[in-house]
Amino acid sequence: MAELSAIEDSKTRAVNEKHGDDHGVNLGMLRALAKRLKTQHELARRLWKTDDSAARLLAMLICRPKAFERDELDVMLREARTPKVHDWLVNYVVKKHPHAEQLRVAWSADPDPVVASAGWVLTAERVAKKPEGLDLAGLLDVIEAEMRDAPDRLQWAMNSCLARIGIEHAGHRVRAIDIGERLEVLKDYPTPPNCTSPFAPIWITEMVRRQPGK
Known part of the structure; x- marks a missing residue:
């Protein structure tokens, strides 16, 4: 969470807020962080529970999509408050799920x-x-x-x-x-x-x- 806070940018947040999103993290830097962390499913679950949009985006890059339960994904979708989190959850996680x-x-x-x-x-x-x-x-x-x-x-x-x-x-x-x-x-x-x-x-x-x- 500290690393995510460090790559937060006020100008990026201002642009994102126009589209209904509430984070200011550069997505290229977020992906670089995810690449370093690699797959860590339990960490992804913990990041999701923070209710922080940047943390949830990171969670979807380091999770193991097939490791979620069906009902768990249903709950997560209903918790996804912002367009980008909703979009990544569907496209990066749900589409890969059995x-x-x-x-x-x-x-x-x-x-x-x-x-x-x-x-x-x-x-x-x-x-x-x-x-x-x-x-x-x-x-x-x-x-x-x-x-x-x-x-x-x-x-x-x-x-x-x-x-x-x-x-x-x-x-x-x-x-x-x-x-x-x-x-x-x-x-x-x-x-x-x-x-x-x-x-x-x-x-x-x-x-x-x-x-x-x-």
Whole structure:
């Protein structure tokens, strides 16, 4: 904790706070610290219990993802207060866990929109990598009905899933683009130069263009 405090920077914190995060640790320096510590699962558990965002980010870099219990991950997700901690927990830990599919199904139907957003992130991952058994048309039905009015984090995750369906599955591409065009979610999102807009029709079209054969 002392080392984390030493690499805290007020300017970094100010930038992060604009995005809902409450730490000022340079992530490159955090990763260097994690590389030195290597895997230490019990230390990771202790860091998580501090409720400090920087400590929790470090915990996810040094933990052993498969060593967590399924219910433990469910509790951790509900404790993850900030976007970066939530994002790293899902992407660095839950995606590698043997119960990721069970958590995906449970979280997608959760009444808490932040928890549900984690389910949709995992669904987007399955759409791209293991779509067998997924009802893609059914997912598009839900997105079409619910995405426009969803809270920000859930809306972002559903939009990512919509784009993944359109990019990876040619048979659903026209409908995915049509849904994006009609709902206009993230249409006006400020996008830096040389970056692809998260507006699904643009995102889908650009990624397909880059991957001939899609």
